Every structure is written in structure tokens, then in C-alpha cells.
Amino acid sequence: MTVPTPTADQVELQARARELAEVFKERATEVDRTEQYPMQNAKELAAAGFMGMTIPAEYGGAGLSLYDVVLVVEEIAKGCGVSGRIVVDGNLGALSIIMKAGSEELKRHVAELVLSGDKPVIQITEPAGGTDVNAMTTTAEVRGDQVVLNGTKTWITGAQDSIVNVVVAKLIEDGEDKGLCAVYCEGDDEGFDLGKRNYMMGLRGIPEMDVHFNDLTVPRSNVLMFGLKDIMGRYNNQRVGAATVALGLAQAAYEDALHYTTQRQQFGHPISDFQGLRWRLVDMRLALDASRLLIHRAAASAALSGTGLPDPELAALAKLHAAENAITVSSTALQLHGALGYSRNIRVERLYRDARMFTLGGGTTEALRNLIGAQILKGVQ
Numbered sequence: 276m277t278v279p280t281p282t283a284d285q286v287e288l289q290a291r292a293r294e295l296a297e298v299f300k301e302r303a304t305e306v307d308r309t310e311q312y313p314m315q316n317a318k319e320l321a322a323a324g325f326m327g328m329t330i331p332a333e334y335g336g337a338g339l340s341l342y343d344v345v346l347v348v349e350e351i352a353k354g355c356g357v358s359g360r361i362v363v364d365g366n367l368g369a370l371s372i373i374m375k376a377g378s379e380e381l382k383r384h385v386a387e388l389v390l391s392g393d394k395p396v397i398q399i400t401e402p403a404g405g406t407d408v409n410a411m412t413t414t415a416e417v418r419g420d421q422v423v424l425n426g427t428k429t430w431i432t433g434a435q436d437s438i439v440n441v442v443v444a445k446l447i448e449d450g451e452d453k454g455l456c457a458v459y460c461e462g463d464d465e466g467f468d469l470g471k472r473n474y475m476m477g478l479r480g481i482p483e484m485d486v487h488f489n490d491l492t493v494p495r496s497n498v499l500m501f502g503l504k505d506i507m508g509r510y511n512n513q514r515v516g517a518a519t520v521a522l523g524l525a526q527a528a529y530e531d532a533l534h535y536t537t538q539r540q541q542f543g544h545p546i547s548d549f550q551g552l553r554w555r556l557v558d559m560r561l562a563l564d565a566s567r568l569l570i571h572r573a574a575a576s577a578a579l580s581g582t583g584l585p586d587p588e589l590a591a592l593a594k595l596h597a598a599e600n601a602i603t604v605s606s607t608a609l610q611l612h613g614a615l616g617y618s619r620n621i622r623v624e625r626l627y628r629d630a631r632m633f634t635l636g637g638g639t640t641e642a643l644r645n646l647i648g649a650q651i652l653k654g655v656q
Contacts, residue, residue: 277575278568278571278572278575279342279571279575281346285342285343285346288343288346288347289346289347289350291323292323292325292346292347292350292351293350293353295319295320295323295325295351295354296350296351296352296353296354296355296358297354298319298354299313299316299351299354299355299358300353300354300355302315302316302355303354303355303356303357303358303622303625304622304625306355306357306479306480307479307480307625309480310474310479310480310482311480312357312433312435312436312480312481312482313355313357313358313361313480314392314436316355316357316358316361317358317361317365317392317393317394318391318392320351320358320361320362320365320392321365321389321390321391321392324337325347325351325362325365325366326361326362326365326366326389326390326391326392326393326394327365327366327370327386327389327390328343328344328347328365328366329341329344329366329367329370329371329374330370330374330386330389330390331374334374334382334383334386335386335387335390336386336390340574340577340578340583341367341512341515341574341577341578341583341585342571342574342575342577342578344362344363344366344367344516344519344574345515345516345519345570345571345574347362348362348363348516348519348520348523349519349522349523349526349567350523351523352519352520352521352522352523352524352527353523353524353526353527353530354527355480356477356478356520356523356524356626356629356630357478357479357480357481357629359519359520359523359524360432360478360481360517360520361394361433361481362516363513363516363517363519363520364394364395364396364397364432364433364513364516365389365393365394365395366516367512367513367515367516368395368397368441368509368510368512368513368516369395369396369397369439369440369441370385370389370395370439371509371512371513371583371584372397372441372457372499372500372506372509373385373395373439373441373459373499374386375499375500375509376457376499376500377459377499378496381459381496381497385439385459388438388439389439393437393438393439394433394436394437394439395437395439395440395441396431396432396433396434396437396439396440396441396462397440397441397443397510397513398428398431398434398440398441398442398443398486399411399428399443399510400428400429400430400431401413401426401427401428401429402427402429402485406638406639406642408443408455408503408507409455409503411426411443411444411445411455412426412445413425413426413427413428413442413443413444413445413488414426414444414445414446414447415442415444415445415446415447415456415458415498416447416448417446417447417448417449417495418492419495420494420495421492421493421494421495422446422458422492422493422494422495422497422498423490423491423492424442424444424458424460424466424488424490424491424492424493425488425489425490425491426444426487426488427470427485427486427487427488428442428485428486428488429470429473429484429485429486430473430483430636431483431484431485431486432481432483432636433481433482434462434469434482434484434486435462435469435472435482435484436481436482437462438461438462438463439459439461439462440459440460440461440462440467441457441458441459441499442457442458442459442460442488443455443456443457443458443506444456444458446498446501453501454501454502454503455501455502455503455506456498456499456500456501456502456506457498457499457500457506458493458497458498458499459493459497459499460491460493460497464491464493465491465492466488466489466490466491466492467486467488467491468486468487468488468489469484469485469486469487470484470485470486470487471484471485472484472485473485475632476628476631476632477625477627477628477629477630477631477632478628478629478632508582508584508587509584511584511585511587511590512577512583512584512585512590513637514585514590514591514593514594514637514638515570515573515574515577515585515590515593515594517594517598517633517636517637518566518569518570518573518590518593518594518596518597518598518633519570519597520633521566521594521597521598521600521601521630521633522563522566522567522570522597522601524601524605524626524629524630525559525562525563525566525597525600525601525604525605525626525630526563527622527626528604528605528607528608528609528623528626528627528630529556529559529560529563529604529608531608531612531621531622531623531626532556532559532607532608532611532612532623533547533556535611535612535615536552536556536611546611552611555607555610555611556611558607559604559607559608562600562603562604563600563604565596565600566593566596566597566600566601569589569592569593569596569597570593570597572589572593573585573586573589573590573592573593576589576590587646587650588646588647588650591638591643591646591647592647594633594637594638594643595640595643595644595647597633598633598634598640599634599640601630601633602627602630602631602633602634604630605623605626605627605630606627608623608626608627609623609624609627
């Protein structure tokens with residue numbers, strides 16, 4: 276599969292995103308310090324047309340592709356990783372489930388919220404179940420024409436600040452477990468109770484919350500999708516988005532390191548003149564280009580799939596490579612800054628902390644290796 280070359284319209288889209296990212300760059304340190312959700316950034320993303328880009332035109336969106344989204348996400352994430360994640364959630368994941376399976380009324384309602392800046396949330400992880408999705412205990416019990424949610428979710432990104440929520444739960448009907456389903460609810464619904472906040476090492480501006488469901492009742496029509504395969508298939512586009520945030524953070528760290536090493540003088544020379552450091556810059560560039568190509572390939576596969584979703588194996592490869600190399604690149608950038616890199620006076624220290632999340636969230640690297648390994652060996656043994 277060939278990697279697409281951005282069109283003139285996509286180059287212009289990137290340029291607009293890059294301009295906004297410069298504004299966010301100036302705010303990112305304060306977002307990290309205060310650990311508060313950057314609502315102003317979300318509103319400005321919406322005003323710029325970067326929230327709900329994938330929403331079809333008939334619902335007020337631009338109907339753009341996953342490839343368009345990743346071009347924007349990388350630029351925004353370079354300026355502010357938290358804002359990059361908002362763009363991902365504002366276009367992929369939970370939103371794609373709703374726009375695929377929701378009623379006309381729900382689609383229009385959610386489109387209005389997202390296009391005005393609300394960041395959709397997908398709720399999967401539980402205290403006793405993360406990677407093992409089938410072990411979840413949250414239930415959606417059918418009671419006539421209604422469904423009642425009960426259970427607890429954890430590490431829910433942005434639940435404190437979002438209206439739109441999609442909750443993955445076990446569907447219970449007539450006392451029988453019918454398997455997993457995705458249920459739409461809203462953050463101000465009765466029975467949607469926020470628990471403790473889990474304070475994080477990085478990406479501190481999006482609160483990671485516990486959420487308790489206590490007889491939260493919604494219409495049965497709010498059950499949007501059935502079965503782990505279909506639900507997680509929709510999650511694959513968010514996985515590509517997460518990979519792109521990791522890439523944007525790493526690219527920012529590389530650019531800071533490149534600038535610093537060409538300016539910092541030791542022994543009468545810029546430290547970039549020393550072969551050992553120059554080779555590190557080359558390795559960083561190589562890792563970034565490889566991650567970008569894998570991400571763009573995965574994004575391009577969505578347009579060829581007939582479903583609008585990326586190939587699961589290509590999505591996993593992109594996420595695995597980008598996540599691991601974001602840690603390596605940002606760590607190297609920190610090292611190249613010397614003691615300055617370890618201080619909070621410059622952003623490299625924050626970029627390193629932010630990048631560390633991506634081998635954990637959205638599928639651990641161990642789980643992704645298992646997924647990829649199964650695909651490699653399929654039909655061989």
C-alpha cells in the first residue's frame with residue numbers, strides 16, 4: 276500500500292493547525308501546572324473546524340477522512356499534547372460509534388455538541404479489567420423500553436468535562452448475559468457519578484476519572500452497537516489517533532533538541548558538531564519518519580476498507596512503533612539538553628512525561644504485540 280501525498284487542501288489544513296498549535300504551545304505549560312482541562316483550547320479547536328471533522332456534511336461536519344484527522348492531530352500535539360488528544364476524541368472513537376449506529380435524532384444532537392467543542396468519551400476500562408475487556412462487570416440491563424447502567428469505570432479520560440459518553444457494558448436481557456454493547460449517556464444524567472481523580476505523570480490537563488453508574492437509565496435506543504469485534508473495530512481509528520499524538524510530542528522534542536544542539540557551544544563548537552550527538556539526531560529523525568509512514572499507511576487503509584475504519588493490524592503496528600519511539604525520542608532529546616532537559620524550565624521534560632502514556636493507554640504495547648503476532652501467524656501454523 277502506498278502512503279498518500281497530502282493534497283493542496285490537506286496542506287492548507289495542516290498550516291491552519293500549525294498556526295493554532297503555536298497559540299496552544301504558549302499555554303501548554305500552564306495547562307500542565309494547573310492540571311485543568313483547557314476548555315478555551317477546545318472551543319478554539321471547534322471554531323477552527325477541528326472538532327467533528329469526520330461528521331458527515333448532512334449533520335454539519337466536513338466529512339473528512341482519518342488521514343485528514345492525523346494531519347491535524349500531529350500539528351496540534353506538537354504544540355500541546357492535551358489538545359492533540361482532544362482532537363482525537365473529537366473526531367474518532369466514541370464519535371464514530373455514535374455516527375455509525377445512533378438514531379437520526381441522536382446523531383444531530385451529538386454533532387451539535389461536538390461541533391461546539393464537547394470532547395466525546397469512550398468508557399471501557401474497569402478497576403479489575405483493562406486489556407481483558409470480556410472481564411468487565413458493568414451492566415446494561417434491559418427493562419422494557421429502557422436500559423439501566425450499573426457498575427464502575429476507571430481511567431476515563433475527560434469524564435469530568437464532557438457531555439457525550441459511550442459506555443461499553445454487558446447487556447443483560449431477561450437475566451441472560453447477551454455480550455458486550457455500547458450505550459450512549461451524558462455526563463449530567465442522573466446516576467452518572469464521578470469518583471476519584473487519578474492524578475497522572477503527564478498529559479495532566481485531561482482529568483482521568485473514576486465513574487460510578489448507579490441505576491443510570493436511558494432509552495433502549497441508546498444501545499448503539501453489539502459485540503466486541505464491532506465496538507473495538509471502531510476503537511481502531513482512535514488507536515491511530517493516539518499514535519499520532521505520540522508522534523507529535525516526539526517531533527516537538529526532536530525539534531527542540533535540534534535547535535538546542537546547534538546553539539549550545541562546548542569546546543568552541545556547537546555540540547551538534549560532535550559525531551556522537553549528531554548520530555543521535557539522525558536516529559531520532561529515522562524513528563520519527565518511520566512512525567509517520569506507519570501512521571499514514573494505517574490512516575490510508577481506512578479509505579480502502581469500505582467501512583471507513585483502518586486495518587486493525589496496520590493500526591496496531593502504527594501505535595506500537597509511535598508509542599515506543601516517542602519515549603525513546605523524547606528521552607534522547609532530554610539527554611541532549613543536559614541538566615537543562617531535566618529541569619521544568621523548558622518543555623522537553625514535559626514532553627517526555629506526556630509521551631510516556633502511549634505505551635499504556637489505547638492498548639498496551641504487550642497487547643499490541645500479541646495482536647500483531649496473531650495476525651502474522653494466521654494461516655502459517
